[in-house]
Amino acid sequence: MELHDIIQKRRAYRSFEPVKITEELIHDLAEHARLSPSCNNMQPWRYVFVHDPEVLKSIFDTMSKNNDWTRLGSMIIAVFSKPDLDCVLKDRIYYLFDTGMATAFLILRAWDLGLVAHPIAGFDPEKVKDILGIPEEMMLVTLVIVGKKKEAIDPILTEKQATQEKVRPDRISFEKFAYINRYHD
Numbered sequence: 030m031e032l033h034d035i036i037q038k039r040r041a042y043r044s045f046e047p048v049k050i051t052e053e054l055i056h057d058l059a060e061h062a063r064l065s066p067s068c069n070n071m072q073p074w075r076y077v078f079v080h081d082p083e084v085l086k087s088i089f090d091t092m093s094k095n096n097d098w099t100r101l102g103s104m105i106i107a108v109f110s111k112p113d114l115d116c117v118l119k120d121r122i123y124y125l126f127d128t129g130m131a132t133a134f135l136i137l138r139a140w141d142l143g144l145v146a147h148p149i150a151g152f153d154p155e156k157v158k159d160i161l162g163i164p165e166e167m168m169l170v171t172l173v174i175v176g177k178k179k180e181a182i183d184p185i186l187t188e189k190q191a192t193q194e195k196v197r198p199d200r201i202s203f204e205k206f207a208y209i210n211r212y213h214d
Contacts, residue, residue: 035140040197042145043190044183045101045176050080054142058106061138065131068116068123074131075114077107077161087160088172093151098185102174106146107157108132109167128170139175147174 030038055078062074079085080103089100099105108128115124132148139146154169163169182191 030141032137035137039137039140040145041147042178042194043098043101043147043186044179044181044194045098045103045145045174046179048103048144048175048177050078050104050175055080055104057142058135058138062131062135065127065134067127067131071115071123071127072131073110073114073124074128075109075167076135077109077163078104079107079161080104084160088152088157091153091156091160093153095187095190096149096151098183098190099149099172099174101179101183101185102147102176104175106135106173106175107161107163108148108170108173109158109163110170111167125168125170132171132173136173143177145174145176145178148172149174 059076059078062076063072065072065074067073079088085102085105088105092099110124110128112122112124115122115127117123136146136148148171150171152172157163157172158165158167158169182194186194
């Protein structure tokens with residue numbers, strides 16, 4: 030699949046069927062994240078790839094309301110970093126930007142492999158860090174839920190989530206986020 034097609038088809042699906050998670054898959058996703066650009070090539074991103082059923086269950090128990098669908102995922106990728114792993118130039122702190130770019134590469138590669146990689150914010154970060162042994166000084170940026178898209182909409186989804194499975198939610202228009210030559214209201 031061409032990159033353009035992957036970007037066009039990428040969606041935050043929530044209805045998953047199980048998929049076999051292998052070390053080869055984990056290394057493949059990590060390799061694509063590793064190739065992402067970063068300030069001074071500092072590569073501040075860190076990942077824990079979780080596919081052990083017991084550890085997954087512990088993480089599922091930290092999810093916010095309406096994230097029961099995450100239990101359908103076959104793997105969770107914890108994404109974390111801290112400021113001193115990357116450039117800090119006066120008031121410009123790059124670690125979140127660079128970690129986000131690497132994670133986008135990982136997500137696009139998952140799609141290229143026929144998987145869905147859905148980043149979420151609705152979880153208890155301190156509990157997840159404790160479960161996974163992530164040091165306190167690290168910021169847990171997101172969890173990426175990985176699975177294979179199921180054609181049928183899973184009944185665990187809320188009505189709103191089920192609707193979003195069918196039709197891509199609207200995106201803001203070009204004029205609302207892009208400017209040419211100079212910012213303006």
